[in-house]
Amino acid sequence: MASNHVLYESGTQLAMHLPMTHDAMPVGVPSDLYFHVVEQSTIATSITDLKANIIYANNAFTRVTGYEADEVIGKNESILSDHNTPKMVYQALWGRLQQKKTWNGVLVNRRKDGTRYLADVTIAPVLNADGEVTHYLGMHRDVTDMHRLEQQVLNQKTLIESVINLAPMAIAVLNTEGRIELDNLEYKALMSDSRGGEPARLILDALKKQHGGRAVGRDFNAMEVCIEMSYGRKARWYACSGTWFKESDERAESFFERANADHLLLVASDITDMKAQQDVVRSNAMRAILAKQELIQSLREVLSGAAFQLQGPLNVMGAVVQMLKQREEPGGCTSSMIEALDQALDTGHETVAMLEACKPAEPVEDVSSVDLNELLRDVISISGERIQQLGVVLDWLPETDLPLMQGRAWKLRGAFKQLVDNALDALERTEGRHRELRVRTESGDGMIKVHICDSGPGIPEDQRRRIFEPFFTTKRDESASGMGLPTCQNVISEHSGMIWVENSVLGGVCLRLQFSNHADSYGDGI
Numbered sequence: 001m002a003s004n005h006v007l008y009e010s011g012t013q014l015a016m017h018l019p020m021t022h023d024a025m026p027v028g029v030p031s032d033l034y035f036h037v038v039e040q041s042t043i044a045t046s047i048t049d050l051k052a053n054i055i056y057a058n059n060a061f062t063r064v065t066g067y068e069a070d071e072v073i074g075k076n077e078s079i080l081s082d083h084n085t086p087k088m089v090y091q092a093l094w095g096r097l098q099q100k101k102t103w104n105g106v107l108v109n110r111r112k113d114g115t116r117y118l119a120d121v122t123i124a125p126v127l128n129a130d131g132e133v134t135h136y137l138g139m140h141r142d143v144t145d146m147h148r149l150e151q152q153v154l155n156q157k158t159l160i161e162s163v164i165n166l167a168p169m170a171i172a173v174l175n176t177e178g179r180i181e182l183d184n185l186e187y188k189a190l191m192s193d194s195r196g197g198e199p200a201r202l203i204l205d206a207l208k209k210q211h212g213g214r215a216v217g218r219d220f221n222a223m224e225v226c227i228e229m230s231y232g233r234k235a236r237w238y239a240c241s242g243t244w245f246k247e248s249d250e251r252a253e254s255f256f257e258r259a260n261a262d263h264l265l266l267v268a269s270d271i272t273d274m275k276a277q278q279d280v281v282r283s284n285a286m287r288a289i290l291a292k293q294e295l296i297q298s299l300r301e302v303l304s305g306a307a308f309q310l311q312g313p314l315n316v317m318g319a320v321v322q323m324l325k326q327r328e329e330p331g332g333c334t335s336s337m338i339e340a341l342d343q344a345l346d347t348g349h350e351t352v353a354m355l356e357a358c359k360p361a362e363p364v365e366d367v368s369s370v371d372l373n374e375l376l377r378d379v380i381s382i383s384g385e386r387i388q389q390l391g392v393v394l395d396w397l398p399e400t401d402l403p404l405m406q407g408r409a410w411k412l413r414g415a416f417k418q419l420v421d422n423a424l425d426a427l428e429r430t431e432g433r434h435r436e437l438r439v440r441t442e443s444g445d446g447m448i449k450v451h452i453c454d455s456g457p458g459i460p461e462d463q464r465r466r467i468f469e470p471f472f473t474t475k476r477d478e479s480a481s482g483m484g485l486p487t488c489q490n491v492i493s494e495h496s497g498m499i500w501v502e503n504s505v506l507g508g509v510c511l512r513l514q515f516s517n518h519a520d521s522y523g524d525g526i
């Protein structure tokens with residue numbers, strides 16, 4: 001087609017005169033050269049009079065239509081027409097020609113043998129030197145195969161789009177710049193619901209965070225990502241998979257030098273309900289483990305405390321026996337007393353040894369990298385029911401990007417649970433007042449800090465120093481052992497941390513914890 005356009009067209013009007021009109025030939029171009037060019041052109045070419053009666057048809061016309069030139073000369077071009085082409089198309093065609101303009105379009109044509117084909121037709125008016133139309137030049141190509149291919153591609157695209165739109169998961173295809181090139185209805189719905197905008201970006205950012213800040217450049221599977229939702233709706237969880245694939249570059253400049261473009265197929269399935277069920281199971285399991293751990297810990301502390309309490313008087317008794325022995329005179333009356341005291345001392349030491357031996361063994365737990373936000377989130381989730389029952393307003397303010405630290409997750413979880421329980425106990429004692437619990441994490445200067453503050457009744461100044469002493473309790477409740485905070489303090493100390501109490505702006509107290517997040521800072525005293 002391109003060569004014909006160069007030869008014949010000038011703007012919208014055909015500049016070429018018929019091959020036989022010598023007077024209008026460009027200088028230096030023999031007139032029969034025009035004839036041979038047209039005759040041998042691979043485009044089906046015909047020339048008609050103003051009523052579309054054919055006066056010339058080239059070899060390609062015969063190849064495409066099946067009609068020999070002498071069969072069509074004198075016949076109208078409508079010999080090729082098929083009723084599948086709407087009338088309005090011909091009207092548009094003739095409308096353009098009457099304006100002396102070239103028409104281009106697709107017609108359904110019939111060959112001599114009756115078979116149909118799609119013709120990409122260009123018809124141009126041929127003007128004489130006075131600018132009057134004397135003839136029409138028709139050029140057409142059989143584009144049936146190309147159309148079939150186009151339709152197949154379109155059908156496949158429609159099929160793929162229907163399938164991905166019906167899929168119950170969000171699907172998107174991204175290019176290397178992160179631009180969405182294809183997405184489905186679920187993805188669009190997620191896009192309008194998610195607070196942070198483009199879900200693919202949120203997912204990839206979350207995955208990057210999970211990869212320690214490195215971009216995800218390879219395939220990934222079933223990675224769980226939480227996406228915040230707008231309009232006060234709960235965050236939703238997605239299991240995300242990504243597959244990188246290469247697509248051929250369709251641009252003209254890549255025709256000879258094949259280039260591939262990388263794309264990421266991102267699939268995100270909503271697993272919020274499954275996560276919620278898992279959370280219930282996990283919370284129950286965690287509650288059971290923490291209760292057992294708490295029991296073991298308090299038993300250990302109580303037995304240690306009891307042994308310690310007993311050891312004091314035993315030490316005094318030992319000193320008295322020593323004194324009596326030094327002062328004893330032969331045949332004196334103190335020997336039977338010393339004997340009785342010795343026996344009592346032995347029994348006392350045996351009891352202390354027995355108490356120590358009765359201490360249940362501490363559960364073995366390895367040191368690993370722990371995320372305090374995650375541990376606190378666990379504790380809040382376990383305490384969720386109680387928080388709701390007490391009508392407590394919870395401010396959970398985790399620092400995003402809180403560094404990890406080395407520690408024993410279950411021990412720390414247990415300590416946090418104790419502190420949250422204490423705060424809730426305190427809040428339970430406040431009648432008719434606003435109940436608020438604030439749990440906050442922060443980091444800086446190599447430290448990780450946790451603040452657990454409440455709007456409860458607070459702790460009187462004179463008792464503050466004593467709350468970490470074993471057996472000290474401000475609770476009237478008989479079940480309170482007074483071992484919670486000392487146990488907590490032990491756990492925090494084992495993690496080279498500190499715990500102290502301060503007044504809270506909420507009205508109650510703030511338990512403040514501080515840990516070092518250096519890898520070598522984990523205390524090895526346990």
Ligand code: FAD
Pocket residue numbers: 046047048050051052076077078079080081082085090091094107108109119121123136137138140
């Ligand atoms: P027609 O009765 O021929 O025409 C249909 C409509 O076109 C009518 O509304 C009529 O008013 C209008 N019309 C027809 N002739 C003229 C005219 N001379 N001036 C103004 N309006 C007119 N058709 C094909 O189907 N396939 C082709 O490959 C093809 N190639 C062509 C090549 C050339 C160079 C020209 C000039 C025309 C070509 N045509 C082609 C158009 C063809 O001439 C017919 O118009 C068309 O095939 C419709 O034929 P028809 O018998 O169904 O209706």
